[in-house]
Every structure is written in structure tokens, then in C-alpha cells.
Amino acid sequence: MTKSMRYCKNKGKRLQNEIAQEISKLLNIPVEKDGDIESRPASQSGVDVILRGDAKKKFPYDIECKNAESWSVHKWIVQARKNKKKDSDWLLFCRRNYMDPIVIMDAETFFNLYKKYLDKGVE
Numbered sequence: 001m002t003k004s005m006r007y008c009k010n011k012g013k014r015l016q017n018e019i020a021q022e023i024s025k026l027l028n029i030p031v032e033k034d035g036d037i038e039s040r041p042a043s044q045s046g047v048d049v050i051l052r053g054d055a056k057k058k059f060p061y062d063i064e065c066k067n068a069e070s071w072s073v074h075k076w077i078v079q080a081r082k083n084k085k086k087d088s089d090w091l092l093f094c095r096r097n098y099m100d101p102i103v104i105m106d107a108e109t110f111f112n113l114y115k116k117y118l119d120k121g122v123e
Contacts (some may be wrong), residue, residue: 015067015101016040016048019093029055047083061091069096077104 020031020039036055040048049063064080069105071094080090092104 011123013039014043015065015093015095019063019065019101020049023049023051023055023059027058029058045083056088060088062088063091063093065093066093071096071105 003081017031020037023029027037029036030107031039036051036053038050040046040050040054047062048065049078050060051059051063062080062084064076064083068075073092073094076092078093080092084090088105089109093101094104095101
């Protein structure tokens with residue numbers, strides 16, 4: 001593996017770890033190897049942040065992370081949808097250098113989430 005390829009993989013892994021830590025803070029569940037929240041080890045297929053048990057119940061999303069300067073959003077969405085498990089929704093976290101991460105999701109998922117928010121009586 002070239003130095004450039006290793007750098008790109010490390011950038012992606014950093015974003016995965018950051019997202020896993022943010023979910024951990026939100027749910028008060030630690031990020032641990034084989035725990036309820038885990039950042040997928042490099043070069044393994046599947047979602048980038050693994051959620052199990054209570055974490056999956058409280059945060060029912062399958063997560064793909066991309067940290068790149070050149071974006072291929074359509075390809076990334078295809079990958080996120082492919083890795084999505086039944087009874088779950090996918091989220092795609094993307095970032096470029098000097099930019100905060102953004103989230104991409106299906107519009108239907110967004111509107112369902114916002115409807116739940118409104119149903120709680122928030123104005």
C-alpha cells in the first residue's frame with residue numbers, strides 16, 4: 001500500500017472514530033471493541049460504525065463515513081444502502097479538509113424523524 005493510500009485510509013478511520021465517539025456521548029455508551037458501539041476495523045466490509053444492543057435500539061442507523069477531498073456522493077449512497085440492514089436506515093457522514101462533517105440521508109427518513117419530533121409537541 002502506498003503512503004498516499006495509507007493517508008486516505010487513516011483520514012477515513014479518524015472520521016469513523018469521531019462519529020463513534022459522538023454517538024457514544026449522545027447515548028452514554030462507551031466505544032469498545034466488540035461492545036455496543038465499535039468503529040469497524042480497517043479493510044473489513046460493512047458499516048463503518050457498528051452499533052449493537054442498546055446502542056442500536058437507541059440509534060437505529062447504519063453508518064457510512066467518507067473523509068475525502070473528491071466526493072463521489074452517488075457511489076457512497078449506493079454503498080450505504082447496500083450495507084443497510086433490514087429495519088434500519090442509513091446515514092452517510094462526509095467531510096473534506098477544513099470542513100465540519102455533514103450528514104446525508106433519505107428524504108423519507110428525514111421527514112419521518114421530523115414528524116416524530118413534531119409529535120412530541122415541540123413548537
